[in-house]
Amino acid sequence: MVGKVDPKTLARVLAGTGASSAAVGVGPGFGEDAAAIELGEQTLVVSSDPISLAAERIGTLGVHVACNDVAASGGDPEWLTSVLLLPGDADDATIDAIVADLDREAAALDATIVGGHTEYVDQLERPLLSLTAIGTTDRFVPTGGAEPGDRVVLTKGAGIEATAILATDFADELGLPADAVDAAATFFEEISVVPEARVLREHATAMHDPTEGGVLGGLVELARAAEAGVEVERAAVPVREETERVCAAMGVDPLRTFGSGALLATLPAERVEDALAALDDAGIEGAEIGRVVESERHGVDLDGEHFAEPPRDELYPLWE
Structure with missing residues (x-):
């Protein structure tokens, strides 16, 4: 088995944390x-x-x-x-x-x-x-700080990290023109979310870095940490052309694979416009992709399909 442990196993691991402080x-x-x-x-x-x-x-x-x-x-x-x-x-x-x-x-x-x-x-x-x-x-922003009514913002797009990995580790298997592979490999230069975090931390109730399991996995983690629901439509999630091409070539869903390079943030509805404008001023792409709702089913509803646990990252089978 490869990847993060399931929430139940993680809870057992976290039960032993040494002396309290x-x-x-x-x-x-x-x-x-x-x-x-x-x-x-x-x-x-x-x-x-x-x-x-x-x-x-x-x-x-x-x-x-x-x-x-x-x-x-x-x-x-x-x-x-x-x-x-x-x-x-x-x-x-x-x-x-x-x-x-x-x-x-x-x-x-x-x-x-x-x-x-x-x-x-x-x-x-x-x-x-x-x-x-x-x-x-001087202001810690937790993953679990989202509140019902907040809007969800994503920077850059889904699958940024996976795009770079596919274009390097699997370049020979993509079957794409060299210029397309080279363009995808440049996504290594966009892995950092430090710039957008500095913009959004003044507005956000929660922020989260979607790594393994991608944007969908990150949203599930955010929702469960907040004990809330998140509603998202796939069409609202930005996916760059380079990501679409390399993921399609390897049969990978851009929303379910390594997402470093994007930042998820939840914000009160009245602050979204100012936050997106601030991102734009900083030369960073951003989009509103969903909303936080009160729900007894903690997790994500993506186009009506419910996810209570993060999906297994779709890059893992390529290494097995």
Whole structure:
């Protein structure tokens, strides 16, 4: 089995969290992107995420996936720790490429890698990278903060991360012209949601980074964390042409696959227009895609079909 554990298994894991601390404002929970630790007037925001399957640009993905979770919680990512596990036969070129990606992407976010661990593991077939991002904020924005009546906004589009992965790890299998594949591969440059999070955090009741399981998975996590329902129509969810082409070539649903690079946010209805205008001023695409409703069935209604649990990411079978 590959991917996130189911909510029931996650609950068992989260039942053991060590000593309690009065400083923890938001701790581990289903759908929550990061922890909030209260330090006087500032809140420390902490999140960890692994990259275990993508072969290309894992340093790029690793930095942004971790930092996106801090940004989606209203924080500014400032520090990183990096745990890099390498196959026993990893060569210098592989190591140098990962390190170069880590250094470049962290520097672009003004984040500093302050520690971690690196070792060889003979049992691995590909590198495994896990980063912890740490930042600060004066207004923590949880995944579970959405209220009935809020509107749901998505930046950029569905499947941004998956588009880049498909165009690199599976380039030879796409059967698309080289220029189309090259255009899709440039989506690596749009994985960060730090810029849009800085715009939306002043307006949002909740924000969430849709990673594994894509936009649909992220919406389910957001809805369940808020103990509410979310209603969405597929036609309202923006999907770029490059994403449509590579996903169609591999039989992948853009709404059910790796979505880093997009940010989900819920906002009071009266703030949506100002928030979208602010995104536009910053040169960031944004669209209203649905609404939060009071419901005893916590989850997502997509074109009338109900989802109570996140779907299995549709990229996983391609690696199996």
